[in-house]
Amino acid sequence: MQGIYIHIPFCHRKCGYCDFNSYASLDTLVKPFVEALHREIAQSPYAGERFDTLFFGGGTPTYLSGETLAGILEHLRRQFDIASDAEITCEANPGSVSREQLRTMRHAGFNRLSFGVQSFDPDELRRMERIHTPEDVVQGVEWARAAGFENLNLDLIFALPCQTLERWESNLRQAIALQPEHLSLYALMLEPNTRFYHLYQKGKLRLPDDETQVAMFRLAQQLTAQAGYRQYEISNYSRRGYECRHNLIYWRNEPYLGFGPGAVSYMGGKRWTNIKHPREYIRRIQSGEPLELEWERLSGWDPVAETLMLGLRMLEGVDLTTLEARFGLPVREHYAETIHKLIQRGWLERQGDTIRLTQEGLLWHSEVALAFFKE
Numbered sequence: 001m002q003g004i005y006i007h008i009p010f011c012h013r014k015c016g017y018c019d020f021n022s023y024a025s026l027d028t029l030v031k032p033f034v035e036a037l038h039r040e041i042a043q044s045p046y047a048g049e050r051f052d053t054l055f056f057g058g059g060t061p062t063y064l065s066g067e068t069l070a071g072i073l074e075h076l077r078r079q080f081d082i083a084s085d086a087e088i089t090c091e092a093n094p095g096s097v098s099r100e101q102l103r104t105m106r107h108a109g110f111n112r113l114s115f116g117v118q119s120f121d122p123d124e125l126r127r128m129e130r131i132h133t134p135e136d137v138v139q140g141v142e143w144a145r146a147a148g149f150e151n152l153n154l155d156l157i158f159a160l161p162c163q164t165l166e167r168w169e170s171n172l173r174q175a176i177a178l179q180p181e182h183l184s185l186y187a188l189m190l191e192p193n194t195r196f197y198h199l200y201q202k203g204k205l206r207l208p209d210d211e212t213q214v215a216m217f218r219l220a221q222q223l224t225a226q227a228g229y230r231q232y233e234i235s236n237y238s239r240r241g242y243e244c245r246h247n248l249i250y251w252r253n254e255p256y257l258g259f260g261p262g263a264v265s266y267m268g269g270k271r272w273t274n275i276k277h278p279r280e281y282i283r284r285i286q287s288g289e290p291l292e293l294e295w296e297r298l299s300g301w302d303p304v305a306e307t308l309m310l311g312l313r314m315l316e317g318v319d320l321t322t323l324e325a326r327f328g329l330p331v332r333e334h335y336a337e338t339i340h341k342l343i344q345r346g347w348l349e350r351q352g353d354t355i356r357l358t359q360e361g362l363l364w365h366s367e368v369a370l371a372f373f374k375e
Contacts, residue, residue: 003053003249004076006037007260008061009278012096015129016199017157019191021262021276022059029278033261034068036285040259041075046267050081051257053246056090060116062097066104073108087112087151087245094140095132102147112244113144114153114184120174121167124160134174141178151242153182158216159208160188161196168216169223176227181242185220186235187213214363233314234362251314253307262293270297304329309369317356338371 010030011022054076061069069090076082089112090105102113119125120134132140137154144152154175158168175183188207190197199205208216221231229237233251236244249256258265261281263274272295275281284291298306304327311318324331332353339355342348347361347368361368 001052001245001249001252001254002050003055003246003254003256004051004080005246005256005258005263006054006056006061006072006076007258007263007274008056008058008064009033009261010063011058011060012063012093012131013129016195017128017188017191019189019194020059023278026278029282030064032282032286033278034064034072036282037072037260038075039285040291041072041079044079044257044259046257047079048081050083052083052086053249054082054086054088055246056110058091060093060096061090062092062101066098066101066108069105069110070108073110077109089114089153089244089246091116092140093132094136095130097140097143099143099146102143102149106147106149111149112151112153113149114155114182115140115144117154117175118157119160120171121163124163124167124171127161128157138178141180151182152178152180153184153244154178154180155184155186157186157188158220159213161205161207163208163216165208165212165215165219169219172220172223176223176229182236182238182244183224183229184236185224187217217363231315234357234365248314251310253303253310269299269303270295272296301329301334303327304331304334305372308335308372312355312357312368313365315356317354320353320355335372338374342368342371 007021009021009023010026011024014022014024054073056069056072073088088110090110091114093116115137117137118128118130120137122134125132125134141152156171156175158171172185188196190200196205200207220237224231224237228239230240231237232243233247236247238244253266255267256265257267258274261274261278262276265272272292274291275284275293281291304323307323307326308318320332339348339350342361343350346358347364348355349358357365357368
């Protein structure tokens with residue numbers, strides 16, 4: 001499969017934990033950005049190729065009007081061979097959607113919405129600097145259903161400042177009660193250059209201890225399973241048949257094409273990243289300059305290690321025989337000692353030629369991935 005990612009860099013407010021390529025208070029750039037994005041799409045050397053998923057992320061894509069988002073989608077359809085059953089996702093902020101906007105998007109062909117809920121607790125939302133309320137989430141879901149969306153994801157974050165296990169359980173139960181088809185449940189990551197990171201460095205951010213964080217992860221597994229969701233990736237749970245197909249492309253290390261500031265592409269073994277700031281992105285489009293900020297061509301064992309790192313995030317694991325056929329390299333022999341050590345440590349299990357993380361290994365994925373890159 002192949003996917004297309006569209007990056008919309010605008011937000012109403014930059015949240016304290018956010019390290020994404022997003023910007024507030026840049027309203028004057030919205031119109032020239034949309035024009036530049038259309039030009040980038042029109043100039044793509046991959047015109048006519050088939051793509052199976054489209055994903056509008058950010059930032060906050062619903063910062064743009066429904067008509068503007070529909071226009072971008074229509075342009076993509078004219079430029080590329082978009083599968084008739086393509087999964088077409090748009091991220092949305094519950095505080096920046098309207099009933100009419102969602103109707104317009106659904107009519108245009110968007111068939112999956114991903115709401116950035118993060119929490120149902122007013123105090124937690126305030127600490128994160130989110131602009132929505134718990135009531136906005138409920139309203140947004142109702143509007144989405146009324147507009148005809150039958151595939152909804154809710155994003156939640158756990159291990160938030162001052163968060164207790166009881167508060168996390170309340171968040172989970174309120175999310176499940178809305179009956180989304182998909183849940184993405186992430187542990188808070190303190191990224192450099194965020195307000196949360198600097199507060200933590202100064203000792204001004206109190207986070208749950210490691211034991212509590214593990215309990216939160218296990219509680220998520222328990223409550224989602226009881227509600228009929230299947231954990232198919234470390235942080236993702238879905239009703240059967242509603243796994244995020246676009247993210248599966250990433251986790252299987254398959255090709256994807258990115259448009260917009262900071263968007264990443266991975267095609268033909270080459271990976272490149274667009275210039276990040278919207279203003280410079282627009283300037284380069286207008287002047288005909290290259291957009292690439294950086295690029296690399298993966299060769300040798302690097303793409304194999306990367307495919308293992310990403311693939312082991314999925315609970316189905318990675319089939320080593322398939323990996324050997326894909327890359328034409330002796331994967332089983334090359335990683336035999338590493339796999340043996342990780343099995344002995346209790347982080348990996350093996351069934352035939354398929355390796356997957358154990359329940360303990362799910363907590364140590366980064367260390368498992370690092371072991372393969374050391375080879």
